[in-house]
Amino acid sequence: MAIICNEATKFFALETMNSTYAMQVGNSGELLHVCYGGKIDCTDDLSALTQRPDRAFSPSPAGQGRSNSLNVLPAELAGFGSGDFRMTACRVKKANGSSVTAPVYKSFRVYDGKPALPGLPASFAAETACRTLEITLEDLFSGVEFLLSFSVFDNSDVIARSVKVVNNTSETVEIENLMSFQLDFDHADFDLLYPQGNWAYERHIERMPLHPGIQSFGSVRGSTGHQYNPGFVLAAKTASENSGEVYGALLVYSGSYTADIQVDAFSGTRALLGINPENFCWQLTPGAEFHSPEALLCYSAEGLNALSAQSHKFIMEHIIRSPWKHAKRPILVNNWEATYFDFDDNKIYAIAEKAASLGIEMLVLDDGWFGERNDDNSSLGDWFVNTDKLGDFAALVKRINALGLKFGLWFEPEMISEKSKLYEKHPEWVLCVPGKRRSYARNQLILDMSRKEVVDYLFETIAGLLKEIHIEYIKWDMNRNLTEIFSAALPAGQQGEVAHRYVMGVYELHERLLQAFPDLLIEGCSGGGGRFDAGMLYYAPQIWCSDDSDALERIPIQLGTSLFYPCSSMGAHVSVCPNHQTGRSVSYDFRAALALGGTFGYELDITKFTAEEDRIIREQVAAYHKYNDLVREGRFFRLSEGFGRTNCAAWCWVSDDRQEVLAVAVCKQARPCSQEPFKRLRFAGLDAGKVYTLEDGRSFHGSTLMNTGIDVTVALSKDASCVMLYLKAK
Ligand code: GLA
Numbered sequence: 162m163a164i165i166c167n168e169a170t171k172f173f174a175l176e177t178m179n180s181t182y183a184m185q186v187g188n189s190g191e192l193l194h195v196c197y198g199g200k201i202d203c204t205d206d207l208s209a210l211t212q213r214p215d216r217a218f219s220p221s222p223a224g225q226g227r228s229n230s231l232n233v234l235p236a237e238l239a240g241f242g243s244g245d246f247r248m249t250a251c252r253v254k255k256a257n258g259s260s261v262t263a264p265v266y267k268s269f270r271v272y273d274g275k276p277a278l279p280g281l282p283a284s285f286a287a288e289t290a291c292r293t294l295e296i297t298l299e300d301l302f303s304g305v306e307f308l309l310s311f312s313v314f315d316n317s318d319v320i321a322r323s324v325k326v327v328n329n330t331s332e333t334v335e336i337e338n339l340m341s342f343q344l345d346f347d348h349a350d351f352d353l354l355y356p357q358g359n360w361a362y363e364r365h366i367e368r369m370p371l372h373p374g375i376q377s378f379g380s381v382r383g384s385t386g387h388q389y390n391p392g393f394v395l396a397a398k399t400a401s402e403n404s405g406e407v408y409g410a411l412l413v414y415s416g417s418y419t420a421d422i423q424v425d426a427f428s429g430t431r432a433l434l435g436i437n438p439e440n441f442c443w444q445l446t447p448g449a450e451f452h453s454p455e456a457l458l459c460y461s462a463e464g465l466n467a468l469s470a471q472s473h474k475f476i477m478e479h480i481i482r483s484p485w486k487h488a489k490r491p492i493l494v495n496n497w498e499a500t501y502f503d504f505d506d507n508k509i510y511a512i513a514e515k516a517a518s519l520g521i522e523m524l525v526l527d528d529g530w531f532g533e534r535n536d537d538n539s540s541l542g543d544w545f546v547n548t549d550k551l552g553d554f555a556a557l558v559k560r561i562n563a564l565g566l567k568f569g570l571w572f573e574p575e576m577i578s579e580k581s582k583l584y585e586k587h588p589e590w591v592l593c594v595p596g597k598r599r600s601y602a603r604n605q606l607i608l609d610m611s612r613k614e615v616v617d618y619l620f621e622t623i624a625g626l627l628k629e630i631h632i633e634y635i636k637w638d639m640n641r642n643l644t645e646i647f648s649a650a651l652p653a654g655q656q657g658e659v660a661h662r663y664v665m666g667v668y669e670l671h672e673r674l675l676q677a678f679p680d681l682l683i684e685g686c687s688g689g690g691g692r693f694d695a696g697m698l699y700y701a702p703q704i705w706c707s708d709d710s711d712a713l714e715r716i717p718i719q720l721g722t723s724l725f726y727p728c729s730s731m732g733a734h735v736s737v738c739p740n741h742q743t744g745r746s747v748s749y750d751f752r753a754a755l756a757l758g759g760t761f762g763y764e765l766d767i768t769k770f771t772a773e774e775d776r777i778i779r780e781q782v783a784a785y786h787k788y789n790d791l792v793r794e795g796r797f798f799r800l801s802e803g804f805g806r807t808n809c810a811a812w813c814w815v816s817d818d819r820q821e822v823l824a825v826a827v828c829k830q831a832r833p834c835s836q837e838p839f840k841r842l843r844f845a846g847l848d849a850g851k852v853y854t855l856e857d858g859r860s861f862h863g864s865t866l867m868n869t870g871i872d873v874t875v876a877l878s879k880d881a882s883c884v885m886l887y888l889k890a891k
Contacts, residue, residue: 162313180460189222190265194235235345250340264298275312282699284479319475328445336443340435342456356390361709363690364721379419383643387691414454415696416664442657473727483702491522499766502529517564520782525569541576542583569634602641610666639687671700710736712755729793733759747881803843815846822888828877843870851890
């Protein structure tokens with residue numbers, strides 16, 4: 162990695178392992194984007210890339226004649242209202258009411274390492290393993306400064322980018338829009354890939370050609386949401402899993418965001434990603450600063466799998482901080498789908514006893530252990546043990562620990578029930594417009610996490626319990642989205658800050674708990690995967706992937722999640738059949754094939770198991786111990802493309818030294834045998850020259866496995882059939 166700066170020509174370039182990202186200050190002072198893609202030689206004359214001839218209806222800044230309109234030049238941080246009619250990346254409103262914003266170059270500096278973003282999750286690296294270029298731009302219309310930071314990392318193709326706004330002026334301004342990420346291209350020959358879905362249907366990858374106009378998705382929910390994810394890929398039309406140019410962008414943020422991809426009238430593309438300007442407005446008083454969330458960008462010339470691998474590696478090394486990130490997670494059993502709210506200490510202990518006998522390593526007590534919560538109508542906020550239900554809780558946990566099991570507990574810290582002691586005491590802590598209609602979801606309201614006293618209360622209550630009882634894991638849930646976003650604690654002029662301050666409050670609570678309990682394993686959750694993002698992964702190394710625990714449904718969910726996020730971060734369990742969400746029954750093997758690809762655990766009533774089920778579970782536990790190092794640390798490849806138009810999917814993990822491989826192939830829905838196309842599992846990422854041996858003794862060269870593959874027609878001939886192949890090289 163390197164950063165190249167030419168002070169005379171005001172040219173800047175970032176070099177990663179395999180890419181170059183270049184910028185140059187243009188004739189009218191704006192910072193222009195020169196190019197981003199495979200490595201180039203920056204000593205070449207690239208000036209033509211930042212010149213544009215006259216274009217009709219495209220105004221140019223004074224002194225530019227009729228050329229170099231900001232409306233056609235590729236920008237790094239497009240201003241507002243001064244000649245660029247495309248979507249903009251920053252808009253600052255001055256005291257005189259004008260929002261015209263034109264950031265022009267002022268200075269730059271380069272330094273080792275990268276600073277943390279105050280109150281926000283962001284990538285981190287040792288000073289020697291990362292360098293940062295900071296370019297300061299000044300708004301011609303207000304004097305406010307934008308400090309654009311780009312960091313590059315050793316052995317990575319990821320670039321981290323964020324913007325800091327500094328108000329060095331003597332008047333208060335309002336930030337109406339600030340995108341973390343902007344990337345302009347002079348063509349639009351891309352497909353857009355992005356994760357979309359819904360509750361229990363998260364992160365299904367959508368691929369579509371870009372078209373003229375704006376393609377936009379995002380969230381106004383106050384959290385990232387189940388519907389989309391704050392990331393996308395722009396892929397060359399011919400790009401596939403293992404070949405072609407692809408560009409990825411991912412926001413390290415857990416609140417409302419927007420992703421906008423605009424194909425303009427000259428067939429150029431502008432991509433933006435950042436906090437959603439809808440319902441956002443930040444007052445910046447003289448001397449104050451505002452930090453945008455960080456965006457990560459990545460380029461690969463070798464297709465989507467290579468992009469995902471870069472993203473996985475970066476998230477593991479530079480985003481997830483937890484001491485658990487490289488550790489094998491305890492196999493857990495969660496009582497939710499086993500009991501829902503209907504349990505007592507005896508039932509929980511019985512599950513724990515059975516779990517211990519099967520080799521399961523942790524019991525997680527889900528919703529319903531606190532206040533008077535026997536259904537979802539009450540008690541959120543009252544994080545005190547329901548002793549009627551659970552008796553002496555500390556003693557119960559001790560007994561569970563004595564079985565050799567760890568103990569974990571469910572919380573939904575950000576929520577409050579109207580029927581709760583907390584609400585009786587602090588109705589003003591609810592996020593709502595006082596005296597006006599408010600919206601309920603799952604019968605619950607939301608705490609105003611922008612208030613310091615709310616975060617303090619939650620920290621003290623949760624930390625109090627953690628100090629008293631040996632809790633080694635927390636499932637941190639969030640089961641509704643924000644509505645009536647208004648804080649009684651903030652003045653009228655700052656109501657546009659509440660949604661972002663809420664997210665900062667959530668981050669602060671996480672931070673304080675982790676400072677106090679550094680070894681605590683937190684699993685994020687939001688009605689399943691409604692807040693699965695790199696921001697949360699900074700605090701929680703794993704996130705419950707989806708409330709849809711049906712293994713068949715999990716295929717596109719987990720594969721879609723893998724576009725950006727590592728397998729070790731995906732919460733995945735074996736659940737009961739018929740499945741509670743879909744009514745479908747599939748084999749234990751099939752359920753394990755999916756769950757073993759994530760954190761692994763159980764979500765069913767194991768006390769009801771037959772002897773045969775006990776045997777199967779013990780085998781699965783052994784499989785977890787055998788394969789999990791590879792799943793956590795190996796390189797992941799999606800292999801489904803090899804199956805053409807069959808109803809099958811496949812994926813594999815390959816160890817760093819390419820000695821060990823685990824492949825999974827699944828058939829979702831079978832067709833009558835005589836109608837089935839032949840199915841060949843074609844591997845990727847192997848060493849072509851090595852000989853790999855399967856557990857049945859067959860051996861093949863890596864080249865054969867990758868180019869011809871193994872026939873799995875018979876193994877995948879039934880509905881929800883699967884095959885797991887473990888190979889070792891000599
Ligand atoms: C959410 C979670 C579930 C479970 C319930 C409890 O839906 O995703 O796993 O914890 O809440 O209410």
